Amino acid sequence: AQSVTQLDSHVSVSEGTPVLLRCNYSSSYSPSLFWYVQHPNKGLQLLLKYTSAATLVKGINGFEAEFKKSETSFHLTKPSAHMSDAAEYFCVVNNRDDKIIFGKGTRLHILP
Amino acid sequence: DAMVIQNPRYQVTQFGKPVTLSCSQTLNHNVMYWYQQKSSQAPKLLFHYYDKDFNNEADTPDNFQSRRPNTSFCFLDIRSPGLGDTAMYLCATRGMRQGAYQETQYFGPGTRLLVL
Numbered sequence: 389a390q391s392v393t394q395l396d397s398h399v400s401v402s403e404g405t406p407v408l409l410r411c412n413y414s415s416s417y418s419p420s421l422f423w424y425v426q427h428p429n430k431g432l433q434l435l436l437k438y439t440s441a442a443t444l445v446k447g448i449n450g451f452e453a454e455f456k457k458s459e460t461s462f463h464l465t466k467p468s469a470h471m472s473d474a475a476e477y478f479c480v481v482n483n484r485d486d487k488i489i490f491g492k493g494t495r496l497h498i499l500p
Numbered sequence: 501d502a503m504v505i506q507n508p509r510y511q512v513t514q515f516g517k518p519v520t521l522s523c524s525q526t527l528n529h530n531v532m533y534w535y536q537q538k539s540s541q542a543p544k545l546l547f548h549y550y551d552k553d554f555n556n557e558a559d560t561p562d563n564f565q566s567r568r569p570n571t572s573f574c575f576l577d578i579r580s581p582g583l584g585d586t587a588m589y590l591c592a593t594r595g596m597r598q599g600a601y602q603e604t605q606y607f608g609p610g611t612r613l614l615v616l
Contacts, residue, residue, distance in 0.1 A: 420603040431506075431590055431609040432543070439603050478542060480605075488605060490542040 390415050392481050394491035402499045407451075407466040409494045411479035414460060421462040422480040423453055426493075432478065438462060449473070474498045503527070504608035506591050512614045513581055521576040521611045523591030531594040532574040533605065534566060538587045549574060581615045588612050 395410040413419060420439045424432040436447025443455040449472075453464045462479060479491040504525045513519045523532065531550050535543035547556045549568045563585075565577040578585055588610045595602040 422604070424607070429588075429610075429612060432592075432607040434604065434606075437604060476540075482601075482603065488545075492542050493540075495540075 390419070390481055390487065390489045392479050392489050392491040394477075394479050394494050396494050397492065398495045398497065400497040400499055401469045403471055404468050407464070407469045407473065407496065409464040409477050409479075409496065411462045411464065411491060412460055413462060413479070413481045415481060419481045421453075421455060422482075423447065423451070423462075423464050424478045424480060426476045426478065428475075435464070435477075469496075469498050471498050471500070504591055504593055504606050506589075506608040506611050508611060509609065510612050510614075512616065514616055515583060516580045519578050519581055519613065521578075521589050521613070523574045523576070523608055524572050525591075525593045525606075525608075526572070527593050527595065527606060528571060529593035529595040529606070530571075531596065531601070532568060533592040533594070534564075534574070534576050535590040535592065536585075536587045537590055537610075543590055546576070578613075581613070583615050586613060586615045 391414040393412045401407055418440055422437045423435040425435050426432050435451050436445045436453055438445050438455045446452045451466045453462050455462050477494045482488045507522045533548040534546045536546055537543040545557050546560045546564055547566055563579050567575045590610045591608040592605040594605050
């Protein structure tokens with residue numbers, strides 16, 4: 389069975405400091421993994437995805453994530469946080485069947 | 501640009517008054533999904549269509565119905581909205597390639613529904 393665990397429900401960082409949002413997954417097969425961002429009252433925007441190519445994936449707005457099979461992790465990072473990064477972030481896994489599993493989300497707060 | 505469009509963006513309705521939310525897509529994707537997202541929660545899948553094949557989640561209330569008249573359009577009907585149905589409703593699409601699901605879902609901007 390598939391599952392996704394986002395380890396932190398809230399993360400607060402100061403503007404200009406690094407961001408780390410943690411995601412662990414469980415999957416019987418080689419999964420596809422995604423990070424989506426959701427700003428208040430908006431839909432979900434795809435930040436980046438891993439689909440069995442390069443393990444270090446670069447996304448939009450300076451975000452990247454590294455797929456680590458040995459740790460079953462797909463953590464999202466950004467070297468320097470910006471105020472506009474404040475949003476909800478969802479880690480998502482699918483196995484190319486019809487089931488898509490969402491993590492519970494991590495709310496990122498940026499402190500001035 | 502190819503995209504997923506939802507109308508209206510905001511909808512206010514009264515308790516028990518039927519409401520219909522609309523989703524259209526220009527991606528020509530086979531699969532369309534409807535999610536309900538309550539405040540500070542992850543999206544919850546209500547149902548999805550693979551072409552005209554309707555797939556209901558086991559815990560989706562009967563109050564929620566859907567129609568897909570063609571590839572481009574999908575509707576969510578809430579027959580008798582309750583206060584607990586206040587939420588964001590998200591539509592998403594997903595393509596197929598050579599009989600296999602493509603990896604990525606594409607989301608619309610959502611409809612925020614308020615039931616008074």
